[in-house]
Amino acid sequence: MSPIGDEETTILVPFTPESEALVTASPPKNNVLSWGLAPDVSVFCGRGIELETLKQWVLEDRCRLITLFGIVGIGKTWLATKLAEQIQPEFKVLVWRSLQPISRSHSPLPFSDFIDDLINHFSGESHPTIPEYINAKIRQLMDILRHKRCLLILDNVESILPNHTPKTASRNDSDYEAYSQLLKHLAQAQHQSCVILTSRVEPTEIQPFIGENLRVRSFCVRGLQVADIQQMLNAKGKFQGTDDEWKRLVDYYDGNPLILSIVATIIQRFFDSSLTNFFSHNTLISENIGELLNEQLSALSVPAQQIIKVLATQNAPLSFSQLRSHLAPSISGNTLLGTLAFLKARSLIYTTSALFSLHPLIVNYFTS
Structure with missing residues (x-):
């Protein structure tokens, strides 16, 4: 009982x-x-x-x-x-x-x-x-x-x-x-x-x-803007980078404060606080960042994994019918709807005007 x-x-x-x-x-x-x-x-x-x-x-x-x-x-x-x-x-x-x-x-x-x-x-x-x-x-x-x-x-x-x-x-x-x-x-x-x-x-x-x-x-809760991240990282020290490099950095990690703080420490210790040096070595997803994202992606079902893989390879958001056309026929409409609700509740996908897109940081994680 x-x-x-x-x-x-x-x-x-x-x-x-x-x-x-x-x-x-x-x-x-x-x-x-x-x-x-x-x-x-x-x-x-x-x-x-x-x-x-x-x-x-x-x-x-x-x-x-x-x-x-x-x-x-x-x-x-x-x-x-x-x-x-x-x-x-x-x-x-x-x-x-x-x-x-x-x-x-x-x-x-x-x-x-x-x-x-x-x-x-x-x-x-x-x-x-x-x-x-x-x-x-x-x-x-x-x-x-x-x-x-x-x-x-x-x-x-x-x-x-x-x-x-x-x-x-x-x-x-x-x-x-x-x-x-x-x-x-x-x-x-x-x-x-x-x-x-x-x-x-x-x-x-x-x-x-x-x-x-x-x-x-x-x-x-969404990510921070470039100016906010710059202000946050000022407490860690001085960084060198152009406006475009700062925007690229913040956009790539979707303004995630914790992950950007981890990245900032890496830039300080291994790239002489230079965003230019950091980007030149293609080390954007480090092991500890991967571990953090794995926590968010843990215990995903097979349909959820397939949806993420499809959205990660698209250049534009997909409608429900477009997304379904990219998936295996064994995934029914009800299963797709339930899985999308599951992913949205975990902030892994965004919905805008009935179109579905993957969280930018997750896209970068899967395509890096």
Whole structure:
């Protein structure tokens, strides 16, 4: 029998300011902050438009759950942390937690320990009474989030998604089920708090509740612009390169801050900080960058691999019918549709006007 028990269903209605009766009129006093393993984002470049959009979602539209998803290294964690720094005065309690296990061979934190930690911090009591059963723990947490305006940031949510994590001998599937149920409740239940998720994968558990005029929303994080990357790398040292070389560098890695930081270190140590020297040796995808991208591409099905290979060889985006014509006849329309949804949730493909294209960094990885 499942440790979760029966789940309740909440009917979603479009959000209007008049429908929110729980919001306090002024910022709460005596904030409780638990930043956990949040990174230092004092050196933060770009993202001005993204921050303004997300602040509107949180403070004006009163969104209760926001997912920041995107490819590995794109800056989801830093964006969520900087956002939390800017909006935390509006909340009574802030808790920032990473769900990433210590290694890929380890399971995430047991769910009971995880939710006990949240209840302890959000309750405001020194030693709160916490029930034994998982379902009761979830109800207790949701009651707290209804009665107190809290901000919860959960980083690396892909680590607790069963379809994104490898099967191991120590894996406890009941924990993954409990995490999934909590995500559903955080999305569909009425409460006055805000939960911000970061993930390499948009969780399927919350997709039915997402909408432009609903209080559950999703934000795909894209790469930084050339000026932002130059400002970021100034902290590492001085680099020599023409405007065209800087644009080529940023475009090739699709403005990915983590990967460009890795590349910048390589340019410093082995190419005398010269972009010209770096490009002349055709060493654009190093081993450690390949390892990062392999993490994003792990556990892809055969149809997913075929779709990526097709899109990587095209000079222009393809429509659904064009893409299907390039694939094996054994891949049905339903399989193609499901696989495209799988790839989009992992930020591996982009869709524009019903046309499909591969993430530029993935194209370069496959064609390098």
